[in-house]
Amino acid sequence: MLYALMGIGLSIITGVLNIPNFAHGALFALGAYFLFTLIQLLGNFWLALLLAPLGVGLIGVLIEYGGIRPLYRAGHDYQLLLTFGLSLIVTEGIIVVWSPVGMSQLPPPLLRGGVDLGITFYPKYRLFVMVAAALLVLGAWLFLERTRYGAIMRAGIEDKEMVSLLGIDIHRLFTAAFALGAYLAGIAGALTAPIRGLSPGMGVDMLGIAFVVVALGGLGNLLGAIAAGLLIGVAQAVVAAYWTEASTVVIYAVMAAVLLVRPQGLFGIR
Amino acid sequence: MRGYTRRDVLKLGGVAAGAGLGFPAVLRAQQKEVVMLGLWSFTGAFSDVGPVLDRGMKLALDERGMKVQGKSIKYITRDDETKAGSATRRAEEAVDSDGAKFIIGPWSSGVALAVSEVAKRKKVFHYFSGGTEDIAGARCHRYSFQWAASPYTAAKTVVDTFMQANPKAKRWHLLVADYAFGWSVEKYVKEVGKGHGIEFVGADRHPLGEREFSNYVTKAAGNKPDVVVMINFGLDAVTGAREIFNFGLTPKLPLIMTWSSGVEELVQLAPEIRENLWVGSNFYYTADTPVAREFVKSYQTRFGGPPGYAPAAAYGMTRMTLAAMDKARSTEVADVVKACEGLEVDDLVGRMRVEPKTHQTLRPYFFMRCKKKDAMKGPMDFADIIATGSTPLPVEYAACKDIGSL
Numbered sequence: 130m131l132y133a134l135m136g137i138g139l140s141i142i143t144g145v146l147n148i149p150n151f152a153h154g155a156l157f158a159l160g161a162y163f164l165f166t167l168i169q170l171l172g173n174f175w176l177a178l179l180l181a182p183l184g185v186g187l188i189g190v191l192i193e194y195g196g197i198r199p200l201y202r203a204g205h206d207y208q209l210l211l212t213f214g215l216s217l218i219v220t221e222g223i224i225v226v227w228s229p230v231g232m233s234q235l236p237p238p239l240l241r242g243g244v245d246l247g248i249t250f251y252p253k254y255r256l257f258v259m260v261a262a263a264l265l266v267l268g269a270w271l272f273l274e275r276t277r278y279g280a281i282m283r284a285g286i287e288d289k290e291m292v293s294l295l296g297i298d299i300h301r302l303f304t305a306a307f308a309l310g311a312y313l314a315g316i317a318g319a320l321t322a323p324i325r326g327l328s329p330g331m332g333v334d335m336l337g338i339a340f341v342v343v344a345l346g347g348l349g350n351l352l353g354a355i356a357a358g359l360l361i362g363v364a365q366a367v368v369a370a371y372w373t374e375a376s377t378v379v380i381y382a383v384m385a386a387v388l389l390v391r392p393q394g395l396f397g398i399r
Numbered sequence: 400m401r402g403y404t405r406r407d408v409l410k411l412g413g414v415a416a417g418a419g420l421g422f423p424a425v426l427r428a429q430q431k432e433v434v435m436l437g438l439w440s441f442t443g444a445f446s447d448v449g450p451v452l453d454r455g456m457k458l459a460l461d462e463r464g465m466k467v468q469g470k471s472i473k474y475i476t477r478d479d480e481t482k483a484g485s486a487t488r489r490a491e492e493a494v495d496s497d498g499a500k501f502i503i504g505p506w507s508s509g510v511a512l513a514v515s516e517v518a519k520r521k522k523v524f525h526y527f528s529g530g531t532e533d534i535a536g537a538r539c540h541r542y543s544f545q546w547a548a549s550p551y552t553a554a555k556t557v558v559d560t561f562m563q564a565n566p567k568a569k570r571w572h573l574l575v576a577d578y579a580f581g582w583s584v585e586k587y588v589k590e591v592g593k594g595h596g597i598e599f600v601g602a603d604r605h606p607l608g609e610r611e612f613s614n615y616v617t618k619a620a621g622n623k624p625d626v627v628v629m630i631n632f633g634l635d636a637v638t639g640a641r642e643i644f645n646f647g648l649t650p651k652l653p654l655i656m657t658w659s660s661g662v663e664e665l666v667q668l669a670p671e672i673r674e675n676l677w678v679g680s681n682f683y684y685t686a687d688t689p690v691a692r693e694f695v696k697s698y699q700t701r702f703g704g705p706p707g708y709a710p711a712a713a714y715g716m717t718r719m720t721l722a723a724m725d726k727a728r729s730t731e732v733a734d735v736v737k738a739c740e741g742l743e744v745d746d747l748v749g750r751m752r753v754e755p756k757t758h759q760t761l762r763p764y765f766f767m768r769c770k771k772k773d774a775m776k777g778p779m780d781f782a783d784i785i786a787t788g789s790t791p792l793p794v795e796y797a798a799c800k801d802i803g804s805l
Binding site: 229230231232233234235236241242243249250251252254255323324325326328330331334365366369370374376377 | 446447450577603604605606608609610611613614615617618620621634637638641642645646647663666667668669671672
């Protein structure tokens with residue numbers, strides 16, 4: 130589910146802005162670090178979980194407004210370089226602000242420990258993350274499918290010029306799309322922090338998987354991103370249960386297998 | 400203006416061509432200064448360790464005022480990217496173009512085995528610290544030395560001490576990093592465990608750089624062990640320990656980190672996760688030797704926190720190399736290799752002796768038990784050293800049959 134969350138965010142940005150956002154992993158890491166600091170400041174996990182991704186969304190707005198927008202005319206290569214550079218800057222920034230040494234953030238006391246599900250033993254916090262991520266994915270999907278602005282965003286993915294000709298402020302749409310993508314990356318990071326801990330390079334590990342999800346689902350295809358995120362998560366879990374050594378390889382094996390049969394991705398048309 | 404003769408032009412051309420090939424630089428380096436290469440991971444899976452390794456080596460060189468045997472030391476570093484290909488390429492470049500004759504590092508066992516081959520081929524001195532037994536074992540040769548305790552020494556210290564404290568904990572589940580270091584330590588943990596009647600109810604291997612441990616922990620929980628034992632390192636170990644806690648296995652069950660970096664890993668874990676954590680390491684900063692006390696003091700003054708295994712290893716290896724140069728009264732590789740063989744000193748972790756037949760440094764290994772949160776006297780007061788062991792690898796296991804010639 131977390132993969133799906135990262136995938137949707139990246140897919141929105143890739144689809145609407147037509148650039149592969151290399152800073153997506155860094156935004157994911159920022160979400161985790163914001164959560165950590167907010168818990169230190171506020172002493173409340175839930176409030177921090179609410180605010181941290183909003184902060185990342187705001188950073189997303191700043192990146193789009195201050196960085197990507199001036200480069201629209203310069204072309205894709207420059208935007209791509211910008212997001213790549215930003216990912217390095219954010220990662221180094223994390224080292225400067227929070228130190229290069231990793232940290233642990235415990236789940237809230239309510240969600241510590243595990244529960245016996247009969248067939249297996251599972252941590253409460255992971256169950257919470259599963260439910261929360263499923264609700265967020267559902268929320269994002271409903272927003273994109275059922276609201277007017279969601280429809281505009283999807284239209285923007287399909288045909289930017291037409292949307293612009295219809296009198297819609299395409300630049301505001303771009304900003305909104307980037308902010309939403311950043312928000313989703315931020316919340317995925319914040320939710321992940323108690324599971325995987327915090328380290329400056331944590332975004333790099335996730336970025337690769339997010340790109341796999343986007344490519345597998347079909348570039349810019351949101352339903353595809355959800356399906357691909359789930360597919361990879363399930364494949365990884367199943368393989369790990371029987372052949373643990375291959376649990377990382379399976380991510381890329383699934384991608385290769387699907388792309389061989391459907392080069393455009395699961396739901397892709399391009 | 401002075402005119403150039405044909406002879407002058409030829410001379411200049413010769414010098415320029417030579418410079419292009421790098422010869423004069425190397426010759427100069429050989430004569431005036433000793434070039435020491437710190438081959439560390441600044442990127443890749445062990446990128447978090449590179450900077451602290453660099454600190455350790457610099458401290459050891461600074462202690463000597465960057466001089467040895469009347470010559471000045473030139474310290475250079477290269478990023479091995481935690482990859483064998485990059486490490487060997489950069490090591491060769493440093494030897495060929497910068498005249499490096501002494502290589503310290505790299506940090507990853509798998510990468511170090513490749514670099515050891517470079518040292519052999521290029522005939523340069525190489526000191527390494529890590530968990531693979533092959534450098535002082537099956538792939539031993541005259542130019543490479545091992546600073547870390549033998550995986551056997553480590554396994555013996557950890558298993559014996561733990562079983563003394565928990566004689567009933569006989570069902571062990573192992574979680575092993577799937578590369579040279581993990582295999583070596585696993586082999587001896589099982590070997591020593593046999594003597595205690597330990598039943599290994601599971602042993603899963605995970606790739607280096609694994610970040611998703613839930614599946615391994617689910618399997619471990621299913622095996623109903625008395626103790627979970629990790630043989631992994633760095634972020635892998637930290638992520639694993641965190642996940643084992645999240646599943647609620649610790650602190651009910653004890654968790655052993657067999658071969659840990661100590662401080663660098665422990666600081667990343669919340670005190671709640673460290674409860675009932677038992678840690679084996681090649682160094683812990685409360686080690687009670689004169690050299691360690693001095694090293695810890697100057698490291699803390701300079702960097703604001705206690706050193707872990709990584710900077711200690713870099714510091715210790717550099718000191719051993721310099722001690723070998725002193726013993727040899729020379730900085731020529733062949734002399735230093737001969738002097739290092741059999742070198743015996745009271746150094747960082749206590750009595751240290753380099754076994755001439757295998758190039759294994761015989762030395763103590765530490766086993767610690769982490770403190771509960773309320774027993775900690777400060778944020779860095781992680782653990783008490785409960786045992787040190789220095790049982791060397793028994794002869795029947797020694798895989799280094801012939802160390803070869805220079």
